[in-house]
Amino acid sequence: MSTPWHVLGAGSLGTLWAARLARAGLPVRLIVRDVTRLRSYEAAGGLTLVEQGQASTYAVPGQTPDNPEPIRRLLVACKAYDAESAVARLAPRLTTDAELILLQNGLGSQDAVATRVPQARCISASSTEGAFRDGDWRVVFAGHGFTWLGDAGHPVAPIWLDDLEAARIPHEWSTDILTRLWRKLALNCAINPLTVLHNCRNGGLQEHHCEVATLCAELAELLQRCGQPAAAENLQQEVERVIHATAANYSSMYQDVANQRRTEISYLLGHACTVAARHQLNLPHLNQLQQRLVTHLHSLGLPSD
Numbered sequence: 441m442s443t444p445w446h447v448l449g450a451g452s453l454g455t456l457w458a459a460r461l462a463r464a465g466l467p468v469r470l471i472v473r474d475v476t477r478l479r480s481y482e483a484a485g486g487l488t489l490v491e492q493g494q495a496s497t498y499a500v501p502g503q504t505p506d507n508p509e510p511i512r513r514l515l516v517a518c519k520a521y522d523a524e525s526a527v528a529r530l531a532p533r534l535t536t537d538a539e540l541i542l543l544q545n546g547l548g549s550q551d552a553v554a555t556r557v558p559q560a561r562c563i564s565a566s567s568t569e570g571a572f573r574d575g576d577w578r579v580v581f582a583g584h585g586f587t588w589l590g591d592a593g594h595p596v597a598p599i600w601l602d603d604l605e606a607a608r609i610p611h612e613w614s615t616d617i618l619t620r621l622w623r624k625l626a627l628n629c630a631i632n633p634l635t636v637l638h639n640c641r642n643g644g645l646q647e648h649h650c651e652v653a654t655l656c657a658e659l660a661e662l663l664q665r666c667g668q669p670a671a672a673e674n675l676q677q678e679v680e681r682v683i684h685a686t687a688a689n690y691s692s693m694y695q696d697v698a699n700q701r702r703t704e705i706s707y708l709l710g711h712a713c714t715v716a717a718r719h720q721l722n723l724p725h726l727n728q729l730q731q732r733l734v735t736h737l738h739s740l741g742l743p744s745d
């Protein structure tokens with residue numbers, strides 16, 4: 441029998457992955473927070489994925505973190521701020537050859553997880569797929585996209601990419617995953633905080649061209665300084681392209697704030713500012729953006745970390 445996929449976190453991406461793996465007949469287990477959540481999940485009868493208006497339910501077996509079953513392949517689908525503590529609870533269950541796939545946006549959480557479980561191979565992912573929850577244990581597949589996977593310390597692709605093929609999860613093994621993650625972080629830093637502060641859709645930033653350009657220049661400087669020159673190439677052009685192509689959309693940070701949810705700021709803009717400080721790089725506009733965003737989040741009673 442093939443190695444089971446343990447999926448940690450039954451949110452949007454966790455459900456999207458678990459449902460597709462289960463649909464392909466692969467063994468999947470869903471790890472939820474605690475017994476209360478497990479009872480709620482079991483009462484629902486499985487995970488429901490809504491795709492092109494069609495809902496399908498998959499009876500993926502659920503378990504709590506203290507289930508004794510060993511874990512060899514773990515998909516970490518929590519938010520960046522939950523990943524380290526959620527994985528730490530599972531550390532005693534990881535086999536000596538365990539592999540973790542980290543779906544978190546931004547940077548910082550991947551290193552924190554890897555430090556917690558030094559025996560495991562940690563593979564980072566960068567995804568353009570989009571999904572959202574429209575109920576408990578129910579997820580809408582909103583945007584088809586692509587997932588790049590890679591391991592900065594070990595370029596050889598894992599054998600389980602075949603499972604992703606079987607599950608029809610569009611993916612590619614990347615030998616420059618760090619560059620991809622930095623590029624995505626820079627795009628996020630140039631767009632998402634401004635959409636929150638200007639209270640607008642992505643397209644609204646077309647009216648703040650100079651502010652965006654100044655941020656792009658500082659972000660490019662940061663990418664150069666931390667050894668990611670490829671991620672800095674034509675950054676402003678791509679930011680402008682994304683603003684134009686997604687003009688009608690609300691950014692993920694905008695949506696988090698609008699729904700009174702904690703943002704992943706520490707792993708996005710916060711991470712950029714921390715790394716700049718570590719390199720003694722003075723990026724006044726980026727720092728000011730961070731301060732404005734923190735003040736704004738506090739004024740709404742939201743966490744700023």
Ligand code: NAP
Nearest residue numbers: 449450451452453472473518519520522526544545570571
């Ligand atoms: P989400 O819907 O909030 O799901 C996170 C899940 O993690 C929740 O179900 C939460 O449980 C669970 N969780 C947290 N701590 C846990 C623990 N200790 N044990 C078990 N479960 C735990 O988040 P998401 O939208 O899927 O995002 C996950 C990551 O993917 C983020 O970094 C995000 O930026 C990135 N991402 C998301 C998308 C997207 O379209 N959604 C696209 C690209 C990247 P509860 O249900 O109990 O709260």
